[in-house]
Amino acid sequence: MSEFFMYIAELFAAPFFVRALIVGTLVSLCSSLLGVSLVLKRYSMIGTGLSNVSFGCVTVAVALNIAPLYISIPVVVASSFLLLRISDNSKIKGDSAIAMISSGAISIGVMAVYLTSGVTNDVCGYMFGSVFSLTQSDMVFSAALSVVVIIMFVIFYNRIFAVTFDENFARATGTNAGRYNAVIALLTASTIVVGMKMMGTLLISSLIIFPALTSMRLFKSFKIVVVCSGFLSVFCFFIGMALTVIFEAPAGASVVIAHIAFFLIFSAVSALKKIRKRSIEINE
Amino acid sequence: MSNNKSHSDVRGNEVQNAKKKQSEKINVIVFASLCVVLLVAVGVVFALTKTGNHSKPLETGDSDKEIINITEKLYVSWINEIYTSTDQYLGRTIKIEGMFAKEVLPQKTYYYVYRVGPGCCGNDGAMCGFEFTSGGEYPQENDWIEVVGTLEVYEENGNKFLTLSNSKITVKQERGLEVVGN
Amino acid sequence: MRVVTILMSLINCKDVSLAYDGNIVLSDVNFQLNSGDYLCVVGENGSGKSTLIKGLLRLKSPVSGEIVFSDGLYSSHIGYMPQQSAAQRDFPATVFEVVLSGRLNSRRGKPFYSKSDRQEVSEKLYDVGMEGLKKHSYQELSGGQQQRVLLARALCATKKLILLDEPVSGLDPVVTSEMYSLIQEVNKKDGITVIMVSHDLNAIKYSTHILHLGNTQLFFGKTAEYVETPLGKRFIGENGNV
Numbered sequence: 001m002s003e004f005f006m007y008i009a010e011l012f013a014a015p016f017f018v019r020a021l022i023v024g025t026l027v028s029l030c031s032s033l034l035g036v037s038l039v040l041k042r043y044s045m046i047g048t049g050l051s052n053v054s055f056g057c058v059t060v061a062v063a064l065n066i067a068p069l070y071i072s073i074p075v076v077v078a079s080s081f082l083l084l085r086i087s088d089n090s091k092i093k094g095d096s097a098i099a100m101i102s103s104g105a106i107s108i109g110v111m112a113v114y115l116t117s118g119v120t121n122d123v124c125g126y127m128f129g130s131v132f133s134l135t136q137s138d139m140v141f142s143a144a145l146s147v148v149v150i151i152m153f154v155i156f157y158n159r160i161f162a163v164t165f166d167e168n169f170a171r172a173t174g175t176n177a178g179r180y181n182a183v184i185a186l187l188t189a190s191t192i193v194v195g196m197k198m199m200g201t202l203l204i205s206s207l208i209i210f211p212a213l214t215s216m217r218l219f220k221s222f223k224i225v226v227v228c229s230g231f232l233s234v235f236c237f238f239i240g241m242a243l244t245v246i247f248e249a250p251a252g253a254s255v256v257i258a259h260i261a262f263f264l265i266f267s268a269v270s271a272l273k274k275i276r277k278r279s280i281e282i283n284e
Numbered sequence: 285m286s287n288n289k290s291h292s293d294v295r296g297n298e299v300q301n302a303k304k305k306q307s308e309k310i311n312v313i314v315f316a317s318l319c320v321v322l323l324v325a326v327g328v329v330f331a332l333t334k335t336g337n338h339s340k341p342l343e344t345g346d347s348d349k350e351i352i353n354i355t356e357k358l359y360v361s362w363i364n365e366i367y368t369s370t371d372q373y374l375g376r377t378i379k380i381e382g383m384f385a386k387e388v389l390p391q392k393t394y395y396y397v398y399r400v401g402p403g404c405c406g407n408d409g410a411m412c413g414f415e416f417t418s419g420g421e422y423p424q425e426n427d428w429i430e431v432v433g434t435l436e437v438y439e440e441n442g443n444k445f446l447t448l449s450n451s452k453i454t455v456k457q458e459r460g461l462e463v464v465g466n
Numbered sequence: 467m468r469v470v471t472i473l474m475s476l477i478n479c480k481d482v483s484l485a486y487d488g489n490i491v492l493s494d495v496n497f498q499l500n501s502g503d504y505l506c507v508v509g510e511n512g513s514g515k516s517t518l519i520k521g522l523l524r525l526k527s528p529v530s531g532e533i534v535f536s537d538g539l540y541s542s543h544i545g546y547m548p549q550q551s552a553a554q555r556d557f558p559a560t561v562f563e564v565v566l567s568g569r570l571n572s573r574r575g576k577p578f579y580s581k582s583d584r585q586e587v588s589e590k591l592y593d594v595g596m597e598g599l600k601k602h603s604y605q606e607l608s609g610g611q612q613q614r615v616l617l618a619r620a621l622c623a624t625k626k627l628i629l630l631d632e633p634v635s636g637l638d639p640v641v642t643s644e645m646y647s648l649i650q651e652v653n654k655k656d657g658i659t660v661i662m663v664s665h666d667l668n669a670i671k672y673s674t675h676i677l678h679l680g681n682t683q684l685f686f687g688k689t690a691e692y693v694e695t696p697l698g699k700r701f702i703g704e705n706g707n708v
Contacts, residue, residue: 010355015372016365017358022327042553124402132361135368155577162567165557172523172546173571173623215558220603222559248357248465 011245016132020198020251023134024237026146027195028255031204032211032233033153034188036226037164039212046083047205049098050192053079055126055201056105056112057193063116069141072193080185106201129200129252131244142194149187153226156180161222199252207233210259217266232262351432354380359464360401363412370437370446378448379432381460382413384423395422397431397448400463412464416448428459475500476539476627476659477522481531484517490529491517497677497686501626504653504660506673506689508701513679515663519631522661543571545620545628545658549635550612555605561615562600565591568622590618593656594648610641614648621652627659628652634666646672667702 011017038044057072083098113123125133153160162170163180171177188208195204211229219225240255352373354362366373380397387394398413416431423429433448475498482495492514499505509515520526521533523546545568568590569583591597594614604612613633620628630649634642650672653660662669670676676692678685678701685697692698 007355007357010353011358013350013353014355014358014362014365015369016361040553040557132358133364133368158567158570158577158579161559161563162570165559165564165567166548166554168548169546169567169619170570171525172544172548173568175570220558220560220605222557222563225558245357 016134017245019134019136019139020131021241023139023142023194024131024198024241025234026142027191027198028207028233028237029230030142030146030149030187030191031195031207032229033149033226034184034191035208035210036212036215036222036229037160037184038188039209039216040164043084044205044209045095045098046080046188047192047208049083049102050076050080050189051196051201051204052102053105054193054196056109058126058196059109059123060112062122063112069137069193073190076193077186077189080189081182084181084185125200126196127200127202128250129196129198129203131198131241131251134197138194138197141190145187145190145194149191152183152187157223157226160184165222199255203252203256206256206259210256210263211236214259214263214266217263217270232259236262351377351379354378356381356460356464359399359461360412363401363414366435367446370435373435374437376435377432378414378435379430380414380448381428381430381456383462384425384427384429385411386422386425397429399461402465414446414448416451418451418453420453423453423455428456430454430456476503476536478534478536479531480534482521482528482533483530484514484521484526485529486517491681492521492679493682495531495679495683497675497683499659499661499675501659502653502657503675504650504673505662505675505677506669507661507663507677507679508665508670509679509684512681514681515679516631518679519629519663522629539626543624543626545622545624547616547620547628547630547633549631550616555612557604559604560600561591561596561602561604561607562587564604564615565600565619565622568619571623586622587618590621591615593621593652594618608641610637610645613637613645617645617648617652621658624658627661630660630662630664632664633662634664634669642666642668670702 035047038046054072054076057075058068061068061071079101083101109126110123124130159170159175159180162173162175163177167177167181191208192204195207198204199207211233212225214232215225215228219228236258237255239258240251243249243254243257244251352362352366366378382397382399385396385398387396395416395418396411396413397416398411401410401412414431416433418431418433431448431451431453433451435446436449437444437446439445477497477499479495479497483490483493484495485491491512495518497505507515507518517526521528523544565587566579566583569579569586572583588597588600591600594617596611596614596618599607599611604615607615617628617630617633620630633649634645637645646668649660649662652658653672660673662673670689670693673689675687676685676689676698677683678692678697685692685695693702
């Protein structure tokens with residue numbers, strides 16, 4: 001047992017571990033909150049599209065020896081606006097646009113790597129995430145991002161609800177729905193850029209989608225869904241980290257497995273509730 | 285749309301219930317906010333102290349400073365950390381376990397303590413570890429050794445290289461993991 | 467007996483033309499709406515009804531002419547009841563939360579709803595007969611119940627005028643007539659002016675005025691007159707008996 005505590009102490013002595021915990025918690029929180037709005041507006045695929053664009057940017061940036069954040073953030077933010085506008089005009093076109101942009105970005109990234117240094121560990125890290133290679137600036141950035149997201153969701157909660165539930169009505173009552181959509185796009189893009197380092201391109205969108213979907217299985221009030229998503233996401237992150245640290249499982253995948261487990265649990269509970277309700281009704 | 289109660293009755297009840305719920309809600313909100321503030325404060329303090337933000341410049345041979353023990357479970361992450369945030373680790377004493385390798389080149393002989401790190405997408409695993417120098421005797425090729433030395437940087441042909449200097453070598457019988465993933 | 471010396475219409479449309487995507491889809495709209503009226507806007511698909519709605523809600527500016535609101539009616543104080551999307555039917559929200567969002571425009575800048583907002587919501591829910599279901603999930607309601615909730619939301623956003631876009635589409639006949647009774651009660655008892663855009667012939671029964679659009683204004687006037695016109699007769703004839 002004492003060996004276990006010694007191990008935990010060693011872990012916390014590693015700066016990269018503490019950074020991983022902090023950035024992970026913050027990114028999980030942000031993505032789950034934003035995810036509620038995105039999922040309900042049927043924009044789930046955008047997470048995937050943006051994470052692939054982020055991959056392209058990061059690999060090109062590294063190939064050119066520029067700090068990745070400087071290229072990723074502007075390009076991914078621009079892409080998010082682009083994707084949202086296309087989705088607005090025609091749903092069908094939106095799907096194809098996402099597919100085109102996604103695969104295009106990945107191939108550009110892989111080409112950039114090939115032309116400069118060949119496939120390396122780094123590419124693996126970008127694809128699947130490397131939770132222990134988060135830097136100080138990642139930490140500062142994710143902290144600033146979380147503050148903004150949390151403020152948004154506390155102060156502008158009612159408007160976010162209105163814009164998510166019924167954009168037409170919100171516009172008619174004088175809310176500038178376009179502005180809120182733009183802010184959500186901006187914050188989502190930023191979360192994905194940071195989250196990509198942690199979870200990997202392939203998995204970051206799950207952090208956006210899963211918490212909301214899981215909470216909606218069981219809870220029917222928007223406020224409770226938002227709060228539950230936040231807690232769930234952070235909790236699943238801790239479980240994922242525990243698996244990584246104890247069993248050396250890959251961090252990104254462990255977190256997603258935790259999410260899947262909770263989704264199944266919540267679905268089961270919801271199904272049981274329905275069965276119970278139905279049997280009560282039958283008995284009356 | 286028939287209702288037995290009159291409209292004003294319903295509203296009267298509403299107001300009473302609303303008042304009760306209001307004060308309950310306020311209590312919950314205050315409590316929750318205090319919890320959140322506390323957590324955030326703890327987190328901030330933690331972040332600042334544990335992520336090497338405030339490490340003071342170290343004097344070489346500062347024996348009060350902790351030895352950095354490169355654990356087996358997070359081996360690759362530690363090596364990565366030290367190579368990317370080198371400034372924070374220069375001058376620190378580092379303890380590392382791995383295999384011994386010697387590279388004899390015309391101008392100089394290099395000594396390594398390493399393990400095999402993860403490859404990716406079909407690549408073979410790469411050597412992952414440190415160069416080191418020691419005053420004493422060097423072990424046999426592929427021995428499992430523990431090296432405790434001071435992290436230093438030196439320049440050669442215009443490039444910078446890390447090395448553990450003044451290292452103490454211990455040959456160990458029990459071998460650890462030669463191939464590491466994390 | 468009150469003598470009204472100045473009668474200002476609530477909404478006055480003068481020679482209004484509206485465009486969509488650069489093309490003019492509605493031209494020469496001229497009508498006046500007074501407080502307490504019940505206006506039914508009819509027309510084929512694509513006749514410009516939704517464009518007119520956008521114009522009235524100030525979401526679109528007319529390319530010519532003007533839409534004048536009387537004092538005391540801001541376009542953001544029109545209670546709008548839009549058509550529902552499929553996504554909304556499955557939305558996780560309580561009935562109370564949905565109707566509460568109707569108080570948004572009165573919160574100008576303040577982030578949180580007040581007690582009076584919540585009281586107003588309870589009252590409006592009572593008015594549409596959904597008071598008992600206010601903690602229920604919106605998803606679990608029937609189509610008719612959801613429409614009533616949306617009506618309550620529209621009523622929360624206004625004291626003067628509601629604008630309903632196909633409020634009975636997809637509802638069965640019994641529920642439909644309940645809805646119409648409800649709207650009529652709102653109009654007569656609370657004095658709220660109603661503009662209803664509808665395909666449904668039955669809506670004409672309750673209205674005081676008709677506006678028939680066909681990319682231009684084909685008719686505006688009292689309902690009694692409308693049913694006598696050839697246009698009116700054809701509309702009624704095509705859609706069944708009143």
